[in-house]
Amino acid sequence: MSWFTSSELLGIQGLPATDRGIRKLAKTKQWLYRKREGSRAFEYHIDCLPDVARDAVQTRMARQLLAQSAGADLTAVRSNFVKADAGSQKSKELIGLYRNCPALMDNRLRELTDDQKKIADARMMLVREVLRLMQEPVNGGLSMNRKQAVTHVALESRAGTLPQQVQKAADVANARKGSTRTGVGVSSLQRWFSDYDLAKTPGEKLAILAPGQVRPKKVEQYPWMGRFLQYWRNPNQPSVTMAYEAFAEDWRDEYAGNELMLAQLPLIDTVRYALNKIPKAERMRGRVAGSAWQSLMPFVRRDxxxxxxxxxxxxxxxxxxxxxxxxxxxxxxxxxxxxxxxxxxxxxxxxxxxxxxxxxxxxxxxxxxxxxxxxx
Missing domain, CATH: 3.30.160 (Double Stranded RNA Binding Domain)
Structure with missing residues (x-):
């Protein structure tokens, strides 16, 4: 589900607390919207939401899905995934979103790194090689169809027998690390070809073929961090292990019998990772005072x-x-x-x-x- 009404967004972190506030924000920021079928309500696309709000919505959806599928038949779930052409459908929705909301595509293109652009260029080069085989006769005979051309380029890339420039593009297009991984797979090249054909402008092709980038999670996106800090910010300066043990014990006591909330209890390694993201001065707040606290500040404020x-x-x-x-x-x-x-x-x-x-x-x-x- 990618569309939500203002009432469905109530209570989401990073958004106003009222329907009216959300609608006003949507109008100010020019969110992509449409009228919900069979209703007078307007709904907004999830990609137009602020980062914090979008992550909160996705987390809530994941929790609801887990709760709904707890007793579902695994075979039925698996068959549903087989029937759905997820990659193609996702690309169509993304292209449609870019065309209806050009600001999103502009933002996507601005955020692309040099490595992402190189990978997208390499994928387009492979697609153009497939198109060349489909258009030119082979050995004086008929030209290849799409399936034959894709299979030929993929197998030749695995064998390392493509022309030097095209072979180099095949190795870059993987977007995977490792010296032993060469060439591309048939299914991957088939998907890139479909995306290339679906996009019409150079900007759309670059945006759709560039790989995603894993972004580090912000401290504000850990819902349990504020509660853990209550045990961490202690003048006795407990270690992470000691603070975590007290935090985890109270968490288990409070949510005893609630399997969903018990599953949300973070691991101690996750706590350490998130804690290190907090600036040192803020991380030591409540643990030190006086001159020790002042020494951590970036400057001295005189009275x-x-x-x-x-x-x-x-x-x-x-x-x-x-x-x-x-x-x-x-x-x-x-x-x-x-x-x-x-x-x-x-x-x-x-x-x-x-x-x-x-x-x-x-x-x-x-x-x-x-x-x-x-x-x-």
Missing amino acids: WSVIPVNGVWIGDGHGMKLEVLHPDTGKPFRPEITLIIDGRSRVVMGWSLAMSESQIAVGDAIRHAISNTDAG
Whole structure:
């Protein structure tokens, strides 16, 4: 299921908490929508949702599927997968989505890495080789049909007997690591050919043939992290193992008898992996205090409220963001301005303008500041 109404999206992390809020967000962000069949409600495509919300929806769908299929007949489930042409149907839906919502394809193309583009180019080269065999007669006879051409290119790529440039493309098109893996399979090349034929523009071909990229999961996407931190953020500084044992024990006690929630209990290795994604200063919050906590901060925030007015002055020089004619040479240059600021009130007490940064420029700014203080 790829389409959801605003009421079905209620309670999803990363989205407004009301129907009206979701509809307003959808209008602002120009989500792809359609009218639900047999209803007056509008439904929105899952790919238009923010990343956090999309992951939450997919997680909820997976849980519902697990609950529904817990007692299902495995043979029936397997037969359903055999009947469905998942790859072809998914490609058609994706192409249709790109055509209805061009911003999604633009975003997809911007996010492609150089490696993904190289793999897509290699796959297109293999498809063009198949098309060449389908169009040109072989040994003075008839040209190959699609199945014969795909099978020929795939088998030749496995044997390493394709022309050098095409063989190199076959090795790149795999998108798999390992020196022993050469060539491509018949089914893979058949799928790439179908996708290439389905796409019409160069952008669509690149977007559909580029492989997916595994993105690291963000800390916010671990639903149990906030609860684990309650056991981790302890002044006694428990180890990950100790904090996890207390966290897991309470989890099992609370969800005793609920097989679905018990299955959501993360492994300790997953907890360690997710915990390392949190910045060190935030990870140590609640475990250390005082100077130990301050030492982890990227900068020291001073409390100027305890200092009297004119108790501390701050001076600095800057090259002005403009150019003027030099009085001696007549050429454009940037003069130096030096400011003296009161630390408590942030008032500019004095300033000076000079040809360049120098002791005289700083001294003149301080003189000006002192003269203003005396005048006050």
